[in-house]
Amino acid sequence: MVHKVSLIAAPTGLSPGGYVKKAFADRNAPQTPVAELEVVKGLTGWRIRLEWDCSDPVTSLADDVDRFVDAAAILAPGAPDAPWMSMGAPGKPVEGALWRADREALFGVRAEGLGTVERSDAPAGWSAMADRQAGKWRVSFHAPSWSALDAQQQLAVAVWQGAKGDRGGLKSVSSGWIAVGS
Amino acid sequence: MTATETNRQIAMVLDLNKCIGCQTCTVACKKLWNKDTGTGYAYWNNVETLPGAGYPRNWTETGGRTDQGEVKAGSVPNLDEDYGRAWTFNHDEVRARAGEGEQKPWLRPKEKPKWGANWDEDRGEGSYPQDNHYFYLPRLCNHCTHPACLDACPRHAIEKRDEDGIVLVDQDRCHGYRFCVESCPYKKVYFDPQRQVTTKCIFCLPRVEEGVAPACARQCPGRLRFVGYLDDEAGPIWKLVHEFAVALPLHPEFDLGPNVYYVPPMSPPKLDAQGRPTDEPRIPTAYLESLFGKQVHGALRILELERAKRRRGEASELMDLLIAYDWNENFALGERKREVL
Numbered sequence: 001m002v003h004k005v006s007l008i009a010a011p012t013g014l015s016p017g018g019y020v021k022k023a024f025a026d027r028n029a030p031q032t033p034v035a036e037l038e039v040v041k042g043l044t045g046w047r048i049r050l051e052w053d054c055s056d057p058v059t060s061l062a063d064d065v066d067r068f069v070d071a072a073a074i075l076a077p078g079a080p081d082a083p084w085m086s087m088g089a090p091g092k093p094v095e096g097a098l099w100r101a102d103r104e105a106l107f108g109v110r111a112e113g114l115g116t117v118e119r120s121d122a123p124a125g126w127s128a129m130a131d132r133q134a135g136k137w138r139v140s141f142h143a144p145s146w147s148a149l150d151a152q153q154q155l156a157v158a159v160w161q162g163a164k165g166d167r168g169g170l171k172s173v174s175s176g177w178i179a180v181g182s
Numbered sequence: 183m184t185a186t187e188t189n190r191q192i193a194m195v196l197d198l199n200k201c202i203g204c205q206t207c208t209v210a211c212k213k214l215w216n217k218d219t220g221t222g223y224a225y226w227n228n229v230e231t232l233p234g235a236g237y238p239r240n241w242t243e244t245g246g247r248t249d250q251g252e253v254k255a256g257s258v259p260n261l262d263e264d265y266g267r268a269w270t271f272n273h274d275e276v277r278a279r280a281g282e283g284e285q286k287p288w289l290r291p292k293e294k295p296k297w298g299a300n301w302d303e304d305r306g307e308g309s310y311p312q313d314n315h316y317f318y319l320p321r322l323c324n325h326c327t328h329p330a331c332l333d334a335c336p337r338h339a340i341e342k343r344d345e346d347g348i349v350l351v352d353q354d355r356c357h358g359y360r361f362c363v364e365s366c367p368y369k370k371v372y373f374d375p376q377r378q379v380t381t382k383c384i385f386c387l388p389r390v391e392e393g394v395a396p397a398c399a400r401q402c403p404g405r406l407r408f409v410g411y412l413d414d415e416a417g418p419i420w421k422l423v424h425e426f427a428v429a430l431p432l433h434p435e436f437d438l439g440p441n442v443y444y445v446p447p448m449s450p451p452k453l454d455a456q457g458r459p460t461d462e463p464r465i466p467t468a469y470l471e472s473l474f475g476k477q478v479h480g481a482l483r484i485l486e487l488e489r490a491k492r493r494r495g496e497a498s499e500l501m502d503l504l505i506a507y508d509w510n511e512n513f514a515l516g517e518r519k520r521e522v523l
Contacts, residue, residue, distance in 0.1 A: 019334030
């Protein structure tokens with residue numbers, strides 16, 4: 001199933017601490033307004049393709065200190081009522097994978113609220129192939145098994161464009177969970 | 183540990199009248215803590231010439247606080263333009279051509295440097311001989327009472343220790359977002375692009391825990407650094423900050439409660455057109471006020487009065503303290519549990 005997903009700027013007002021919510025209070029527009037999402041459940045597991053426009057890709061920090069790399073995340077609710085915008089809540093986790101343009105291996109991610117994201121190695125067999133053509137990033141995730149997605153049939157996405165200063169809570173996100181079907 | 187022993191604040195006082203800009207503190211710190219390739223550019227401790235652009239360049243304009251102490255969007259300095267990338271040298275070329283002819287190749291940076299930690303050393307301002315002036319400002323993390331970096335980190339990766347107020351980055355939690363770098367108005371948090379985490383001064387925590395002063399203070403040939411706890415009424419910090427009120431925080435208008443204090447620099451008088459001394463100091467007091475706030479006037483007055491006492495042959499506890507006859511008395515950190523430099 002292919003979804004045209006309108007993205008919104010993750011609300012900086014939710015960000016933990018006092019700096020981000022004030023310094024970026026006017027960052028209301030998404031740096032990536034739309035993404036295309038295709039989700040297929042097959043014999044070999046979940047295949048998830050995410051595409052978005054990116055005219056100025058950043059694939060490496062290049063030993064600079066003021067660059068941020070492009071990235072994307074796919075997450076599923078670990079509980080039926082896990083909230084997306086706050087990255088889950090205590091006892092209601094969200095989980096998934098984080099692709100970064102400067103590394104081949106995926107991160108596994110899990111969170112139970114803003115500021116609680118834990119990165120780890122992605123589950124065995126999870127992978128992502130990324131390529132950039134015609135001004136678009138296309139990242140194809142493969143998860144041989146993903147019990148949270150099997151159970152909830154919902155997915156959310158986040159996209160970071162490094163050239164636009166995206167990092168952490170400065171990101172473009174789906175406005176809620178997206179029903180993916182199977 | 184009792185309740186009264188927690189929530190203490192360690193602090194440092196630096197007497198700017200004694201700093202000779204030798205950078206021994208900078209080297210002591212760098213050699214001890216910052217030899218990783220990703221932090222080649224980073225100086226937890228640096229000494230800059232003022233008036234000047236400092237390190238990183240124009241740092242006072244890039245932090246996350248207004249002059250009224252309000253949060254504003256800061257920026258991450260650029261490595262080449264603002265910090266100055268660590269230089270690499272043509273050692274191989276020089277070594278290979280060492281025996282060739284009379285014209286020896288110069289040892290020089292491979293890349294054309296654009297800025298550095300001490301780029302505008304000894305420039306200062308004014309015109310010789312009337313009012314040329316400069317002084318040195320050693321800088322390190324202020325281990326603020328209300329750290330902007332801690333407030334900025336959405337990961338809760340920065341903590342301020344109850345027992346001594348030292349501000350630390352938990353690099354296992356840090357995801358390298360650099361909001362801390364942006365927000366710190368003193369620009370004393372650094373990003374390591376190799377390890378993709380931030381780093382900052384740890385106030386030589388392992389030394390302090392054993393009663394030994396930080397390397398920058400202990401190695402200072404000018405004996406201008408004092409280290410101790412703010413609430414220790416018998417220690418030098420209390421005397422300089424509270425009792426004599428001659429040690430002032432840098433840019434108090436950021437309203438973060440910095441815990442590094444400075445005894446402001448006095449200066450000889452300006453000369454008039456005929457070369458005669460005037461009543462005005464060479465370093466404009468208004469400039470010092472822009473650094474240390476309005477209290478600088480009172481601090482300078484006290485310093486003048488105490489110096490005058492000494493000139494008259496009278497006793498001055500303040501001058502004796504600042505002279506640091508026995509440099510061990512500059513530090514009051516409790517029992518020293520080991521002997522180190």
